[in-house]
Amino acid sequence: MKIFLAQQNYHIGNFEANTAKILAAIENAKKQDGDLIVFSELAICGYPPRDFLEFNDFIEQSLVSLNKIRDAADTIGVLVGCPSRNPKAEGKNLFNSAFLLYEQHIKGIVHKSLLPNYDIFDEYRYFESAYEWNVLEFKGKKLAVTICEDIWNLGNDPLYRICPMDELIKQQPDIMINLSASPFDYVHADGRKGIVKQNVLKYQLPMVYCNAVGSQTEIVFDGGSLVMNANGGLVDEMPYFKESLTSVNWNEDGAFLEKVVRPADNVPLLDDLVPEQFEAGRNIEMIYEALLLGIKDYFSKMGFKKAIVASSGGIDSAVVLTLACHALGAENVSALLLPSQFSTGHSVSDAEQLSKNLNNHYDIIPIKDVFGSFETALKPVFKDLPFNIAEENLQSRIRGAMVMALSNKFGYILLNTSNKSELATGYGTLYGDMAGGLGVLGDLYKQQVYALARYINRDREIIPDSIINKAPSAELRHDQKDSDSLPEYDILDPILYQYIERRQGPKEIIAMGSNAALVARILKLVNTNEYKRNQFCPIIRVSPKAFGIGRRVPIVGKYLS
Numbered sequence: 042m043k044i045f046l047a048q049q050n051y052h053i054g055n056f057e058a059n060t061a062k063i064l065a066a067i068e069n070a071k072k073q074d075g076d077l078i079v080f081s082e083l084a085i086c087g088y089p090p091r092d093f094l095e096f097n098d099f100i101e102q103s104l105v106s107l108n109k110i111r112d113a114a115d116t117i118g119v120l121v122g123c124p125s126r127n128p129k130a131e132g133k134n135l136f137n138s139a140f141l142l143y144e145q146h147i148k149g150i151v152h153k154s155l156l157p158n159y160d161i162f163d164e165y166r167y168f169e170s171a172y173e174w175n176v177l178e179f180k181g182k183k184l185a186v187t188i189c190e191d192i193w194n195l196g197n198d199p200l201y202r203i204c205p206m207d208e209l210i211k212q213q214p215d216i217m218i219n220l221s222a223s224p225f226d227y228v229h230a231d232g233r234k235g236i237v238k239q240n241v242l243k244y245q246l247p248m249v250y251c252n253a254v255g256s257q258t259e260i261v262f263d264g265g266s267l268v269m270n271a272n273g274g275l276v277d278e279m280p281y282f283k284e285s286l287t288s289v290n291w292n293e294d295g296a297f298l299e300k301v302v303r304p305a306d307n308v309p310l311l312d313d314l315v316p317e318q319f320e321a322g323r324n325i326e327m328i329y330e331a332l333l334l335g336i337k338d339y340f341s342k343m344g345f346k347k348a349i350v351a352s353s354g355g356i357d358s359a360v361v362l363t364l365a366c367h368a369l370g371a372e373n374v375s376a377l378l379l380p381s382q383f384s385t386g387h388s389v390s391d392a393e394q395l396s397k398n399l400n401n402h403y404d405i406i407p408i409k410d411v412f413g414s415f416e417t418a419l420k421p422v423f424k425d426l427p428f429n430i431a432e433e434n435l436q437s438r439i440r441g442a443m444v445m446a447l448s449n450k451f452g453y454i455l456l457n458t459s460n461k462s463e464l465a466t467g468y469g470t471l472y473g474d475m476a477g478g479l480g481v482l483g484d485l486y487k488q489q490v491y492a493l494a495r496y497i498n499r500d501r502e503i504i505p506d507s508i509i510n511k512a513p514s515a516e517l518r519h520d521q522k523d524s525d526s527l528p529e530y531d532i533l534d535p536i537l538y539q540y541i542e543r544r545q546g547p548k549e550i551i552a553m554g555s556n557a558a559l560v561a562r563i564l565k566l567v568n569t570n571e572y573k574r575n576q577f578c579p580i581i582r583v584s585p586k587a588f589g590i591g592r593r594v595p596i597v598g599k600y601l602s
Contacts, residue, residue, distance in 0.1 A: 042076045042077065042180060042182065042290070042291045043073070043074060043075050043076045043077075043288055043289075043290050043291075044075070044076065044077045044078075044079065044249055044268075044288065044289050044290075044291055045066070045070040045073075045075045045077070045078040045079065045286060045287070045288045046078075046079050046249065046251045046266050046268070046279065046285075046286070046287055046288075046289075047063070047066040047070075047078055047079065047080050047081075047251065047286050048081070048251065048252065048253070048254050048264045048266045048279050048280075048283075048284060048285045048286070048287075049062055049063070049066065049080065049081065049084065049253070049254065049255075049284050050253075050254050050255030050262075050284050050338070051081075051084055051086075051087040051088070051253065051255060052087055052342050053086065053087030053088070053089075053090055053093065053257055054086065054087060054090065054093055054099065055087065055342075056085070056086070056102045056103070056105070056106045059084065059085055059086070059087060059106065060085065060106040060109055060110065063080060063084060063085070063110055063121065064109070064110065064113050066078060066080075066286055067110070067113050067114065067117060067119060068113070069286060070117055070286070070288070071116060071117050073288065075117050075288060076117065076118060076180060077117065077118040077119075077120065077179065077180075078117060078118070078119055078120070079120045079218055079220065079249055079251045080119070080120065080121040080122060080220065080251060081122060081220055081221060081222055081251050081252055081253040081266075082122040082137070082139075082153075082188050082189050082220045082221050082222040082253065083122040083123065083124065083137065083222060084121050084122045084123070084220075084253070085103050085106045085107055085110070085121060085122065085123040086099065086102075086103045086106075086123065086124060087257065088122075088222035088253060088257070088262075089161075089162075089164075089222070089257065089260070090124075091163070091167075094124060094135060094167045095167070100124055100126065100135070103123050103124050104123070104125075106123075107121070107123050107140060107142075110142060111140075111142045111145055111146070111147060112145055114142035114143055114144070114145060115144060115145050117143070118141060118142065118143040118148075118179050118180070119140075119141070119142040119143070120139055120140070120141055120142075120184075120186065120218060120220065121139070121140055121142065121220075122137070122138070122139050122140075122188065122220050122222075123138055123139075123140055124136065124137060124138065124168075125138040125140075125150060125152070127169050132169040133167060133168055133169035134169075135167055135168050135169065136152040136153065136168055136169055136171070137152065137153040137156070137164060137167075137168045137188060138150055138151065138152050138153070138188075139151045139153075139186050139188055139220050141177045141179060141184070141186070143179065148177065148178075148179065149175075149177035149178070149186075151171070151175075151177065151186045151187070151188065152169075152170075152171035152188075153168065153170070153171060153187075153188040153189065153190060154170050154171040154174070154187075154190060154204075154205045155170070155190035155204070155205070156168055156170055156190075157189075157190075160585075160586070160591040160592075161224065161259075161260060161582070161590050161591040171205070174205050174208035174209050175209075175212065176209055176212045176214045182215045182216065183212060183213065183214040183215050183216075184214060184215070184216060184218055185206060185209040185210070185212075185214035185216065185217045185218070185244075185246065186217075186218050186219075186220070187205050187206060187209075187217065187218075187219050187220075188219070188220050188221070189219065189220065189221040189222060189223060190204075190205065206240070206244055210244050210246075214246060215246070216246060216247050216248070216249065216291065217240065217241070217244065217246050217247070217248040217249070218248070218249045218250075218251075219248060219249070219250045219251070220251055221250060221251060221252045221253065222252070222253040222262060223252050223253075223262070224260045224261060224262055224263075224582070225261045225262060225263035225327070225331050225582075225583065226582065226583055226584050226585045226587075227323050227324040227327060227328055227583055227584060227585075228315050228316070228323075228324075228584075228585050229585065233250075233252075233265055233267070234267065234269075234275065234278070237250055237267060237269050238269060238273045241269050241270070241271055241272075241273055242272075242273050245271050246271050247268070247269060247270050247271045247276075247291070247296070247297065248268070248269050249268050249289070250266055250267050250268070250269075251266045252264055252265055252266045254281075254282065254283065254284055254285075255284075255334065255338055256331075256334050256335040256337070256338035256339060256342075256581070257338070257342075258339065258579050259335075259579045259580055259581055259582045259587070259589055259590065260582055261282075261331045261334055261335050261581065261582065261583070263281045263282055263327070263330075263331065264279055264280060264281050264282060264283060264284075264285065265278065265279060265280075265281045266278075266279040266285075266287075267279065268289045268297060270296055270297055271296075276289055276297040277289055277297075281327065281330065282327075282330045282331065282333075282334050315542055315543060315585050317543070318535065319486070319488075319534055319535040319538040319539075321486070321488035321489050321491070321492045321534070322489075322492040325489070325492050325493055325496045326496065328485070328489070328493065328583050329364075329493060329496055329497070331581070331583050332364050332368075332481060332493075332581055332583065333364060333367055333368045334368075335479075335481075335581035336348075336364060336365060336368035336369065336456070336479070336481065336581070337368045337369065339479050339581075340368075340369060340454065343454075345454045346373060346452070347369075347373045347374070347375065347451070347452060347453050347454070348365045348369055348373065348374050348375070348453060348454050348455075348456050349374070349375045349376070349377060349444060349447055349448055349451075349453035349454070349455050349456070350362045350365060350374065350375075350376050350377070350455075350456050350458065351376075351377055351379060351440055351441075351444045351455075351458065351474070352376035352377065352378050352392040352395065352396065352403065353378075353379075353384075353388060353392060353458075353516070354378075354384075354385075354387070354388030354389060354390075354391040354392040354395075354508060355388070355508065355513060355514070356487075356490055356491060356494060356504075356508055356509060356513060357458040357459070357460055357482055357490055358392070358458045359391075359392075359395050359494065359504045359505075359508045360458075360481075360482065360490055360493055360494050360497065360504065361456050361457075361458045361481045361482060362374065362376055362395060362396070362399065362401070363395070363399060363497050363503055363504060364481060364497075365456055365481075366399045366400075366401050371399050371400045371401040372401075374399075374401045374402075375401065375402045375403065375404070375447070375451075375453060376392065376395075376396050376401060376402070376403035376404075377403070377404055377406065377443065377444050377447060378392050378393070378403060378404065378405040378406070379405075379406055379407070379408050379439075379440045379443055379444070380405070380407050380408070380409075381407070381408050381409055381412060381436050381516070381517075382409045382412075383436075383516045383517060383518055383519060383521070384516050385516065387507060387511070388516060389405070391505050391507050391508050393405075394505050395503075395504060395505060395508065398502070398503050398504075398505070399503065404447075406443055408436065408439050408440060408443065411439050411443075412435065412436055412439060415435055415439070416432070428518070432517075432518075433470075433515070433517035433518060434470045434473060434517075436473075436517050437470035437473030437474045437515075437517065438470060438472055438473040439473075440473060440474065441470075441472055441473040441474065441475075441476040444476070445476060454478045454479070455476060455477045455478055456477055456478070456479055456481050457474075457475065457476065457477025457478075457479065457480045457481065457482075457483065457577075457578055458474070458477075458481065458482060459474060459475055459480060459482065459483055459577075460482045460483065460485055460486065460487050460489075460490050461482070461483060461484055461485055461486045461487075461489075461537070461541075461584075461588070462486045462487040462527075462530060462533055462534055462537060463487075464480075464483055464570075464573075464574055464577065464588055465537045465541065465566070465567050465570070465588075466527060466533070466537075466563065466566040466567065466570065467566055467569070467570030467573055468515075468523070468526060468527060469573065471573055471576060474515075475573065475576075475577055476578075477578045478578055479578055479579055479580075479581070480577060480578050480579060480580035480581065481581060483577070483580030483581070483587070483588060483589075484580050484581060484582055484583045484584050484587040484588070485583065485584075486530070486534040486537065486538065487513070487530040487533075487534060488530050488531065488534045489534075491509065494508075494509050495509070512524070513530075528559060528563070532559070533563065536550060536555055536559070536560060536563050536564075537563065537567070539553065540563075540564055540567060541567070541586050541592070542584060542585055542586045544586075547560050547561060547564055550564075568594075568598070568599075568600060571594055571595070571596045572596045574588050575596055577589075
């Protein structure tokens with residue numbers, strides 16, 4: 042049996058484009074004498090559709106597309122993900138389903154059982170869990186089809202009473218096929234092959250695993266679809282962060298032919314993958330690719346063409362500007378330099394040199410006079426009160442107004458440059474440097490930003506070394522450095538990582554050797570600045586616990602004193 046895997050990038054709710062893409066892959070597979078082609082979870086409507094699922098018309102359009110795909114499934118079997126209606130009166134109205142289409146008929150339907158309801162997932166809000174489990178018969182073979190769930194849950198979680206594969210294995214299937222939409226993060230990528238391997242060894246069956254690829258606002262799907270023999274041999278692995286169509290030949294004795302079989306990495310279960318200690322350079326190449334895809338898809342799927350970045354001569358804006366040029370093309374990216382009387386000369390020259398290296402357009406608009414006019418206007422109220430954070434934030438908001446003016450005038454989308462360390466501690470100005478349409482670095486700690494800059498410069502100097510080597514500063518007052526307000530990042534980032542990614546409380550963090558007063562100060566900053574993050578733009582997610590939809594804590598709450 043010749044089985045194709047279609048690893049594709051879908052656009053949520055764009056039924057015409059998604060269906061055309063699926064049909065093109067089917068035709069391609071048919072020309073190559075394919076027997077079966079497998080697509081990813083909810084491929085027809087795109088994943089995750091969220092509250093679109095509450096619109097009846099959205100479900101109707103999904104089913105209309107399904108029928109078009111069914112008509113193309115004449116000489117080839119098609120396994121494709123699509124929402125379906127629950128015919129029973131009780132429970133949710135919908136299932137997250139996989140359809141087996143063949144000979145222009147629906148030959149079988151499988152519903153998802155283990156509906157994730159954690160971090161970025163909220164499937165139980167929309168879908169009913171499966172209440173029966175049956176293999177699908179196809180060309181004399183029994184297919185154990187699951188939808189994402191068995192990749193990350195082997196039936197050991199007490200919250201789940203029934204693991205689908207534990208039921209399906211009783212029917213003596215010949216192969217496992219998993220339709221997935223498994224998002225990227227820099228630890229998740231390590232675990233996929235290891236967890237697939239645990240499945241095939243547990244059930245002694247080969248597995249075909251088809252994952253989605255592409256970015257949906259903040260979530261990036263990295264692909265990496267794979268095929269594994271029953272003995273844990275990796276038969277084929279598809280590219281990461283790219284669309285791809287591949288095939289494998291599955292013979293009568295249940296083995297795959299023609300591909301080079303190699304051992305799969307023995308990686309522990311996902312819950313054990315989050316490193317105990319912060320590692321700034323972990324999977325930095327994959328993070329780079331994920332951010333590029335996140336920017337590229339955000340613009341293409343929203344119909345945006347051009348980006349603008351407030352370029353300060355600092356590390357964060359330098360990395361964002363470089364990523365934008367690599368993702369969108371330098372001709373589509375503009376930089377705006379906004380020096381004040383507190384900006385150093387080398388900050389301006391560094392930002393200019395960066396744009397010259399990237400060959401992107403840039404403008405310089407000094408804000409000294411604008412800031413002075415604000416000071417004059419505010420003097421009757423401010424009187425002779427000393428310069429403080431009010432004047433500092435005023436400069437940031439002037440810059441925000443300037444860059445948004447160019448955004449509106451020329452149709453640019455502003456890319457935000459705030460990093461996770463700053464967002465965690467509130468080291469940013471609402472309606473100033475926190476403005477933007479998309480947060481590019483909002484899930485990277487400052488040390489990871491430096492690691493990314495060094496990765497960008499791996500072959501040649503794109504980001505000037507002077508930007509990477511100088512002490513970070515907001516330059517909102519004379520001789521200002523980030524360390525005036527925050528601990529050094531090599532101290533701050535590991536504490537934030539323990540609190541945010543590993544969900545360790547103050548006692549646990551202090552027990553690791555951190556100063557008690559420092560831990561209390563940092564955690565208080567995190568908790569009291571939730572109101573700022575709640576107003577922030579979407580952030581491209583690359584970690585196992587990002588700010589945004591995956592981290593839901595109260596704005597008004599008191600957990601730590």
